[in-house]
Amino acid sequence: MVRLELTALKTSESARRGGIDAEHVERLAAVREELPPIIVHRPTMAVIDGRHRVRAAALRGATTITARLFQGDGDDAFVLAVRANVAHGLPLPMADRKRAAERIIASHPQWSDRMIASVTGMAPGTVAEIRRRAGGAPAAVRVGQDGRSRPVxxxxxxxxxxxxxxxxxxxxxxxxxxxxxxxxxxxxxxxxxxxxxxxxxATGRPAAARDSAPAPAAVPLTLRAGRAAAVPPRWSADQGAAVQRLRTDPALRLSETGRRLLMLLSLHTVKPGEWEALIDGVPTHCGAVVAQLARDCAQRWAEFAVSVERQLPDAS
Structure with missing residues (x-):
């Protein structure tokens, strides 16, 4: 972070069409603590995020402000501005988010709908609809939130x-x-x-195989040695990383229901060795109750997964 002269800063293109909110500037100016650093595009010295904080600093009579410098092109600077303005205390209105998504689709056509949704704080289905209306030649490969490229x-x-x-x-x-x-x-x-x-x-399983396949049976938890070997839930090292990525998504962390979902997902991100320790720690006298509760929770998560998948853009 660096201290920059207010007079050295320039105005950049903003995703916020409504301009400066005077009341928000006054609220910021009334805050006694130092405000979070602004973000400045190093090549042009244009303010990427923090125009209200710059006005508040000037209203206080300050001549400098704390800033982080971003080195990148204009398109990436716009993406950073949108991401920051979705996350902070004066979020972008939905109309501005949609316009921002249109521009990002044009400047980053290789980004997946989920990637753009995570930047703009919208649902992937909304981004997919905006992309469909925008038209244009589709990218052969899409880059997801995990940074991996996947063919369209x-x-x-x-x-x-x-x-x-x-x-x-x-x-x-x-x-x-x-x-x-x-x-x-x-x-x-x-x-x-x-x-x-x-x-x-073709993709997926044949319809006849899907229709004839029996429903998976519940796997009971083993409580003590001497019974059948325990079969802990399948776990992947990528689960922890996936939950961490979700924690950075403004659409989740800025809503009460989103934070509750992140908390539940974090609680269930358990490694194999930890599952075994939990199994060994279940007292025999309450094992039946714990097992039934675990089955009930698993069933609710399975129903939750089905409901979420039905909301995806490509759901039939």
Whole structure:
């Protein structure tokens, strides 16, 4: 952080169409503590985030202000401004968020709907609708919130993978995945479909298999040694990272229901060794009650997952 002269700062394009809110400036000027640092675009010295704080500092009679410097191009500076203005005490109105999403879709067409939604504080479905109305040539690859690139047209890559597998049966899953640009699990699915004589371009399980598959049985928790071996819930190291990414999403952390959801997800991010310790710590006399409560919680989470998936843009 650095101290900058107020006279050295310039005005930048703002995602907030309503301009400066005089009442908000007065509220900030009345705060006795030092305000959070503003963000300044280093190449142009334009204020990316903190125009109200700059006005408040001037109203106090200050000549300098604390700032963080951002080194990047104008499009990335706009993205940073939108992200900051969604998160702080005077959030962007929805109309401004939608206009910001339109610009970000134009400047970062490779970003996924969820990535743009996390910046603008909107639902991914709303961003998808804005992208659809905007038109234009779709990007071949989308970059998600995890930074990974994923193909938009997976059918063409599945076709190329099937050709590679047919012509080079000794190639490993990872070799084919790297050559085509899809995940090894997708390559595995293509290979299995080829072996079964099915269409490698199809995705998901066949309808007949889905309809005839039995519902998964509940796995009881083992309470003490001497019974069947315990089967703890499946865990991945990526779960903890996924929850941490969700914690940075303004759409979640700035709402009461979002914070409650983050708390519940954090509580359930438990490693295998921790599950075993929990199992061993259940007293025998209350084991049946704990087991039933665990099953009830699992059922509620399963129903919750189904309901959330139904709200996704591509849900049928």
């Amino acid at each position: 047209d997976g059918a063409e890559r599945r076709r190329r993978a099937s050709e590679l597998i047919s012509s080079n049966p000794d190639m490993s899953l990872r070799q084919v995945a790297r050559a085509v640009g899809i995940s090894p699990e997708t390559v595995r699915d293509v290979r299995n479909r080829l072996h079964r004589g099915e269409d490698p371009l």
